Amino acid sequence: MMTLSHSVKQTLSRAFCLSAALFCLSASNSAWALFSDDEARKAILDLRKSLATTQLELQGQIDKLKTENAELRGKVEELEKQGEDINTSQKTYYQDLDTRLGNFEPRTVTIEGVSGTVQPGEKKAYDDALKAFQAGNLKKADDSFAAFTAKYPKSPYIPLALYWSGNSKYANKEYAGAINQLQSLIKKYPNHPRIPAAMVTLGNAQLESGNKAAAKKTFSDIIAKYPDTDAAKDAQQAIAGTK
The missing domain is CATH 1.25.40.10 (Tetratricopeptide repeat domain)
Incomplete structure (x- = not known):
């Protein structure tokens, strides 16, 4: 199972906070009274922009983790293949050794x-x-x-x-x-x-x-x-x- 890094957790936290702020602005009529129409639009646009940036950062972190995971999987498979090759080589070596010894010893x-x-x-x-x-x-x-x-x-x-x-x-x-x-x-x-x-x-x-x-x-x-x-x-x- 993939474990999220500290930076990904921070990004998710920021995304959550921004989404909550956007929800609060859209849900409360009294909050809109504190801003003029232009200021409200600007605040919403800023929040959306920040949220989009955060989503891009989060997606980037996820893609990076996927890449790292693929690289690790490739290394594991390579190590497993090397292990199989070593076992095969050892088996062949001992069979050859046994055959050669058989040429010098009664069996x-x-x-x-x-x-x-x-x-x-x-x-x-x-x-x-x-x-x-x-x-x-x-x-x-x-x-x-x-x-x-x-x-x-x-x-x-x-x-x-x-x-x-x-x-x-x-x-x-x-x-x-x-x-x-x-x-x-x-x-x-x-x-x-x-x-x-x-x-x-x-x-x-x-x-x-x-x-x-x-x-x-x-x-x-x-x-x-x-x-x-x-x-x-x-x-x-x-x-x-x-x-």
Whole structure:
């Protein structure tokens, strides 16, 4: 709520007094008798002029207060914005610091349901291998995943490393290697969320290697164990090739 300054209060007081005087002059017949017509007109004009001046002064004071209030509001908004920027900067700084510290300290994480301790450089090694696969450099990807599993045998990324390594071998038409890799994944991590997709690749690898009976069994197992999934749909389409 806006508080009137001392000068505004004085101006309002003057306006009130002038208005009261004008009212008294117009309301009292006996007061008019003290003045001649010219003097009365002059007094009224003077009062009106003074009242108008006072109103202008009052309006000026109000406008000034409005301007000052707007300026203060602008400063408050600027300070609030600066505070938000500082909070954002601090949050970004601490996130970056936490990330950098994570590169030098072991951290406990959960990757697709598998929990374990990630050593410094471990995630980067996994990411580099995956990037090689995504870029179509299948031999490099397979070698990188093999090096990763050898260096970090207890990593929570191991199931994913086995999965992508199997897919790398399959894409590179190394069907026997893909079969071994994917069967190892299924045996060690039977409840991992990548198992249905891994079984599809396994079935395809078996089919490509000429073992239609094994492929048919794999596809049938997918349909039975994981109905209403994309893997089951893929298996349903692929099973036709086993006849």
